Amino acid sequence: MKYIGHILAHLRKDLRIEWRSRDSINGMLFFALLVVVVFSLAFDPTAAVSRQISGGILWVALLFATVTALNQAWTREQNHQVLEAQRMAPAPASALFLGKAIANMLFVLVVEAVLAPVFIVFYNLHVLGNAWLLALILPLGTWALVVNGTFFAVLGLRTRNRELLLPLLLLPISLPALLGMVEATTGVLTAQLDPLEINTWITQLAGYDLVYTIVCVLLFETVLNAE
Amino acid sequence: MSRPSIFRTVAWLWFLASIAVLIVGFREAIFLVPTDAAQGDTGRIFYYHVPSAMLSLIFPYINFLASLAYLYWRRRDPLKALTSDALALTAAEVTVVYATICLVTGSIWGRATWGIWWTWDPRLTSMLLLWLLYVSYLMLRRFSSSGQSQTLAAVLSVFAAVDVPIVYMSIRWWRTQHPAPVFGGGPDSGLDPSMMPAFVWNIIGWAMWGIFILCFRFALERRRQLAEQEAALSAIEDSLETAQ
Amino acid sequence: MTWHTFFNLSTLEHRHLLAAYATVFIVQGSYVLWILRGWLRSKGPRE
DSSP: OHHHHHHHHHHHHHHHHHHHHOHHHHHHHHHHHHHHHHHHHHHOOOHHHHHHHHHHHHHHHHHHHHHHHHHTTTHHHHHTTHHHHHHHSSSOHHHHHHHHHHHHHHHHHHHHHHHHHHHHHHTTOOOOSOTHHHHHHHHHHHHHHHHHHHHHHHHTTTSSSHHHHHHHHHHHHHHHHHHHHHHHHHHHHHOOSOHHHHHHHHHHHHHHHHHHHHHHHHHHHHHHTOO | OHHHHHHHHHHHHHHHHHHHHHHHHHHIIIIISOOBTTTBGGGGGHHHHHHHHHHHTTHHHHHHHHHHHHHHHTTTOHHHHHHHHHHHHHHHHHHHHHHHHHHHHHHHHHHHHHSOSOOOOHHHHHHHHHHHHHHHHHHHHHHSOTTTHHHHHHHHHHHHHHHHHHHHHHHHHHHHHSOOOOGGGOTTOOOOGGGHHHHHHHHHHHHHHHHHHHHHHHHHHHHHHHHHHHHHHHHHHHHHHHHO | OOHHHHTOOSSHHHHHHHHHHHHHHHHHHHHHHHHHHHHHHSOOOOO
């Protein structure tokens, strides 16, 4: 119970700070919107084609938006020597990590919630499959990006070219998860995959989330004490 | 220089032996093996492409084990940790070399035999992702400051190693759902006995060469690490002298 | 195959065969030369 208390404390702090300025969410939202518009101009899809590609476009837009937000996810901590303080504190460091990851997750989910109607409008989307599955796929996919992204953001904190390094590290590791989220989303939108196949993708995505959450939690302390 | 001279002798002998085996392998592959019925002479690329592919799947394990050893020894025995780190870096570089060869020769072969430069089949896609993972590892090492690059890279190595089976499974499932052209005639195509000599000589030759460059690069890295340690030591000694 | 036919550049197949083998030698050769260059530039252990 105490561990969860730590996580909630970090989470509350991040949410409260973000709520005051709402920089991160606004930036992410606008950036994702721009990506959607650029892709529409690039592909000019018809109704049938748009269903095929909208899954991919959604996740690419979210990926870019997440990377932009994560690049400055730890700047506050860095500016105020929070990480050094954490090293001296008895509280487990992984609670800090999970609190921040969950906060980032909530921000991206808010962006998704705003983006989804925009998507439906721009692409005249009419979900052919079971739309409720999207309520499962979107959080699972988002967590896959956010958990690894938050971790690699810390990894790159004291490197040069930090903003470049985050996508360089995040994308190769996330490719199987990206494949899963895009395939599952497109499968639901176009109803071209039967439920068993979609469920397999969802299971794989859930497995990926579980494995990498554990890996990140276990290795966060190591990265914090990297010197 | 008595200890290093034994290493030098063995290194030279191993180098010459690898070159000799590779020459035999080249001769076998190009001149002796009969021309493939289906693919013609282009099929001879097989003898260089497949050994590189198989070997590029072994070096990542060395990188992973060395990274784990580094993380274990890091606080307990710094000298052993340093050695493990050198091995991890070396194994990653050799992985990238062999994976690059596999991808490029595969692409050239594919164009000649099947008319396409690339296809997103399970093996090629997984190999591409493996290449991307280890290139990102090398980029992290390059971009991070020297104090922590070893630990950060070791952590990334764990992520990459965990990713390899996940990549394999997800790409295979993806291709089960959406079949695509497969390079190399699918998983059932076996080795004809007439191909065996060339294949065996080449895989042994490239494995020996791989071990040679692994050890050579490792020795170079150790040299650099020791030079850095000596520089640090002499800097400390200098500062102690002036403190008097 | 003979040396003559190996270096025959007339057909696409032969060009690609040559290109593939050349790639292998170039990549491996460059890497080992790069290591050698680093070795020659680095200082040996002082005795």
